[in-house]
Every structure is written in structure tokens, then in C-alpha cells.
Amino acid sequence: KYFTKMSTVDRYQGSWMGAGIENYVVWLAGHDYKDRCIWSRVPLVFAFGEFASSRGATAIDELPALVDAFVEFRVADQHRRTGSTRSMAKEIRGPVEQMLSIVLPGFEPTGRRPFAEPFAEAVPGFFDYLSRERGLRPLTVHTYRFSLDHFADYLGRIGVDSILELSPSILSSYMVDRAGAGLAKSTVRGDAGALRVFLRYAHREGILASDLSAAVGWPQVYRLSDIPRSISWADVNKVLAGVDRRDETGRRDYAILLLLVTYGLRGREIAALTLDDIDWKRERLAIPERKAGHSTAFPLSWVVGEALLDYLRHGRPTTDDRHVFFRSVAPHRPIGSAAISSRARHYLLKAGINVPRPGAHTLRHSAVQRLVDANFDLKTVGDFIGHRSARSTEIYAKVDIESLRLIALGNGEEVL
Known part of the structure; x- marks a missing residue:
């Protein structure tokens, strides 16, 4: 199917690991990898088999021990032939380890690992406590993991091996380190809050003799x-x-951008959308689980509807999900909220838009700003975009230019 020369097919199938290569190709095809991707990966894994054979390998389970040597050999050969100094290790290691994960049960690639729970052994049960006792959403629990991962890295850098060695001075120096990393005050405050909850839990469970949470200072963040x-x-x-809506990626991205600027949705709300949330008959778009814990049903704009139809018909992969x-690339999995923000950032920069921290929230704010400019009251705007409290919407009063101008004029001055 992929190689027209029978001599090439015979060479691959005649390899001592030909069955493994063929199983790998079947897996790639079943996960909708493009032909050009298969054409590039099969010769690479075949070369790996020949390299392993020259080193004495005769069985599949002997291959993992030779991956590093093969990557080093191929990188050196690539540099010698092309003169390029660019590292090719990732492009070589990825397909080889992917093939091994398909044909060798139990093999785990050395690429991205699952996000481990920091302090899982020292303070067991903390993340279950966040989910079960405090009722935090999975995304919020993930932010706790992210914050505590930074704290664990810091302790490793300064040589602290156990949380029993923690002291107010260590905690203060960590917060100074985070504040000096160029992060926003709200980010540093979030890290401090996660650390305080962690320390209180460790004291409650008897792991720490005293409650050190009060020693964690945080920057003052003022509302509005x-x-x-x-x-x-x-x-x-x-x-x-x-x-560019001529390909699948462009059709998908255009629909995503329209959802951001039309309804002011969050990235995670777009990522969670399912086919069941689009009611074509009644022309409604349902957002079932918003950040505030409620749901919203919007009228389905014909512009958004046309963009969604174009993507569903000519861009979305065939899947039961x-x-x-x-x-847009194999393996086809649902897109995540981070990818949605990344795509929004891509098009903002492409258009030459200069804005702090460009991303999905930039377009969400733009949708809200248009409602404010159209003289909708803040309660209506807050309900539209899914704010739990009207106080969250108050910040948009700062950019209601016409109302601010009237305030600045004062009594009677508008006549002048």
C-alpha cells in the first residue's frame, strides 16, 4: 500500500524484525497517520533493526538496550552527511520508541511522562483530600500539582531532602525565589496559596510537628x-x-476563534464541547459545565454554525469520540485547553496584535468588551460569560469609555 517497489517491500518484510515493522505500519495506518509520515518512519525503524542485528541482537526484547547507541550513531551520521548542527535525536528516538511500544508489551517510551504527584510518599493522600474533602475540580487539583512541583524542584536545588527539614526561612526564601522569576503577582499568590493548604494538611495529618503555613507570605494583589x-x-x-480555511487545521481554528469572540467562552469550555451540545434543530449551543458550576444555552449564531459545519464535514477526523x-495530526485525540490558547496566540501574533499575554482570554475579553460597548449592564454581561459573581465583571467598567467620559465631565460641564 505504501511502497510501490516490490524489492523495497521484500527488503522490509525479509528483515529479522519484519513482522514487528508490519505491525507498526498497521498501527500507524489505524491511527490515521499520513502516508508521508509512514514513508519516513518505516526506513528508520528498518535501519534500527539492521543496526541492532549488527550489534548481535536476535530478539525483539533485546532492542531497548540499543536505542541510545542507535540514536547517537544516526545523529553523528546525519551531521557528517549534511553538515547540520541541529540535534536530530528527538526525530530519531521518537519513531523507534513508538515502534517498540507497539510490538514489545510493557515498553514505555522515554518521552513525556505522566504528571507525577509531588510529595506523594512524604505526604500521602493530599490530592485525594483536595478532590474528596474540598471538592475541587480536576483542573484546580492540577494547578496544585503544578505549584507543588515547583516547590519540590526548589527544595532539590537547595539540598533539602525531606519536608521535615522545612523552616520559616526556607519557605520565605522560596517565595522570594518565585517572586524574582518574573511571574505575575497573581501567579505567585496562587503558588503561595497552594503551599499554605499543603502545609496545613501535613500538620493536620501529624507529618509536620507545627503548622508552617503562616510563614508563607504572598504579594498583595488588589482587585481591579x-x-x-x-x-x-x-x-x-x-x-x-x-x-487559512483551505485545510482541516484552518477550518478547526476558525471555528474555535469564532466561539471565543462570539460567546466569550473559555478555552477549557471549548475543549469540552461535544456533538451533543449542538442542537441544530433548535439552533442552540449548550455549555453544560462552566467554571461557576452552572450551564448556559446560547442561540447558535449562523456564522458560528456555518464554521462548525464546515469543520465537521471537511476537517474533523472520523471517530466514535x-x-x-x-x-489535526495523528494520533487524533480531543484538543486540550492549552492547545486552544496556543492557537489563539498564534493568530494574534500572526496578525501583528500587540497585547500582554496573548491567548484565548484575549479574545474572550474582546467579546465582553463588545457587550460593554453596546451598553449592556454588567449583570447581563456577567451572566452571558459565566461569571459567578457580579464583582468579577466590575473590571470591565474601567474600559467603558463613554461612561467614564461622562463622569469626568462632571455636573454641567458637558454643556460646555
Whole structure:
């Protein structure tokens, strides 16, 4: 199917690991890998088999021990032939280890590992406590893991091997280190909050003799001290115009951007959308689980509906999964919230839009700003975008230019 020369097919199938190569190709094809990807990977894994054979390997289970040597050999050969100094190790190691994970039960690639729980042995049960006792959402629990992972790295850098060695001075120096890393105050405050909860739990469980949470200081963050990261509607149109909708990726990204700027959805809300959330008959779009814990049903805009139809018909991979948006490259999995923000950032930068921390929230803020400019009251705006409290929407009053102008004029001055 993929190689037209029978001599090439005979060479691959005649290899001592030909059955493994063929199983790998079947797996790639079953996961919708492009032909060009298969054409590049099969010769590479075949070369790995020949390299392993020259080193005395005669069985599949002997191959993992030779991966590092093969990667080093191929990188050196690539540099010698092309003169390039670019590292090719990832491009070589990835397909080889992927093939081994298919044909060798129990083999785990050395690439990205599952996100481990920091302090799992020292303070067992903490993340279960967050989920079961405090009722935190999985995404919030993940942020705790991320924050504590930074804390664990810091302890490793300064040579602290056990949390029993913690002291107020260590905790203070960690917060100074985080504050000096160029992070936003809200990020540092979030790390401090996660650490305080962790220390209180460790004391409650009798792991720490005293409650050290009070020793964790955090920067003062004032409400309404910033302004939303919105852009003008003319800039929004520039972003949308920069999407090439002639391929699957462009059709998907255009639909995502329209959802961001039309309804002000969050990235995770778009990532969670399923086919069941789109009611074509009643022309409704349901957002079943918002950040505030409630649901919203929007009228389905015909512009958004056309973009979704275009993607569903000509871009979405064939799959039994009910999620709407998928990765555009194999293996096809539902797209995540981080990828949605990354795509929004890509098109903002492509359009030359200069805004702090460009991403999905930039377009969400722009959708809200358009409602404010249209003189909707803040309660209505907050309900539309899924704010739990009206206080969360108050920041948009800072950019209600017309209302601020009237306030600045004062009594009677508008007549002048």
C-alpha cells in the first residue's frame, strides 16, 4: 500500500524484525497517520533493526538496550552527511520508541511522562483530600500539582531532602525565589496559596510537628488594579482574516476563534464541547459545565454554525469520540485547553496584535468588551460569560469609555 517497489517491500518484510515493522505500519495506518509520515518512519525503524542485528541482537526484547547507541550513531551520521548542527535525536528516538511500544508489551517510551504527584510518599493522600474533602475540580487539583512541583524542584536545588527539614526561612526564601522569576503577582499568590493548604494538611495529618503555613507570605494583589486584555473589533477581524480555511487545521481554528469572540467562552469550555451540545434543530449551543458550576444555552449564531459545519464535514477526523475538536495530526485525540490558547496566540501574533499575554482570554475579553460597548449592564454581561459573581465583571467598567467620559465631565460641564 505504501511502497510501490516490490524489492523495497521484500527488503522490509525479509528483515529479522519484519513482522514487528508490519505491525507498526498497521498501527500507524489505524491511527490515521499520513502516508508521508509512514514513508519516513518505516526506513528508520528498518535501519534500527539492521543496526541492532549488527550489534548481535536476535530478539525483539533485546532492542531497548540499543536505542541510545542507535540514536547517537544516526545523529553523528546525519551531521557528517549534511553538515547540520541541529540535534536530530528527538526525530530519531521518537519513531523507534513508538515502534517498540507497539510490538514489545510493557515498553514505555522515554518521552513525556505522566504528571507525577509531588510529595506523594512524604505526604500521602493530599490530592485525594483536595478532590474528596474540598471538592475541587480536576483542573484546580492540577494547578496544585503544578505549584507543588515547583516547590519540590526548589527544595532539590537547595539540598533539602525531606519536608521535615522545612523552616520559616526556607519557605520565605522560596517565595522570594518565585517572586524574582518574573511571574505575575497573581501567579505567585496562587503558588503561595497552594503551599499554605499543603502545609496545613501535613500538620493536620501529624507529618509536620507545627503548622508552617503562616510563614508563607504572598504579594498583595488588589482587585481591579489591571484592565482586561481586550483588542478592538477591527483587530478581531484581522485575526479572523489571517486563518487559512483551505485545510482541516484552518477550518478547526476558525471555528474555535469564532466561539471565543462570539460567546466569550473559555478555552477549557471549548475543549469540552461535544456533538451533543449542538442542537441544530433548535439552533442552540449548550455549555453544560462552566467554571461557576452552572450551564448556559446560547442561540447558535449562523456564522458560528456555518464554521462548525464546515469543520465537521471537511476537517474533523472520523471517530466514535463525541468531542467536537481534535488534533489535526495523528494520533487524533480531543484538543486540550492549552492547545486552544496556543492557537489563539498564534493568530494574534500572526496578525501583528500587540497585547500582554496573548491567548484565548484575549479574545474572550474582546467579546465582553463588545457587550460593554453596546451598553449592556454588567449583570447581563456577567451572566452571558459565566461569571459567578457580579464583582468579577466590575473590571470591565474601567474600559467603558463613554461612561467614564461622562463622569469626568462632571455636573454641567458637558454643556460646555
